Amino acid sequence: MNPFGFALAMVFGYCAWSALSMAMDRHYADIHGRGAEPGAAQRRRLRWLGALGIVLTFAVAVAMQGWTIGPVGCIGFLTMAGVLQVLSLTYVPARVPVFSRWLAYAAPVLAVLWLF
Helix, strand or coil: CCHHHHHHHHHHHHHHHHHHCCCCHHHHHHHHHHCCCCCHHHHHHHHHHHHHHHHHHHHHHHHHHHHHHHHHHHHHHHHHHHHHHHHHHHHHHHHHHHHHHHHHHHHHHHHHHHHH
């Protein structure tokens, strides 16, 4: 297994869970202050980004491991990324957008490294 592919799948999974969690009122308020709620357009955009992240995680897992093991690997990547997301939201909620932004910048670099 290519380590860059593993990292890329984890980055996509973590960013997907971050976007989906920010679409929820509770997690959005944890980061932006109580009483703050995402607007309807922002919530819709975050949900679409979360779904895109899950699809990209699936695509990377299938490309790395094939159609026989790839979907199972995708579930594993999403589970590991979900555990990291839960720990992040529990212990350092203010840092979740910062982590996600760093990972979003790292994703293209990892994709290029994965291709070579």
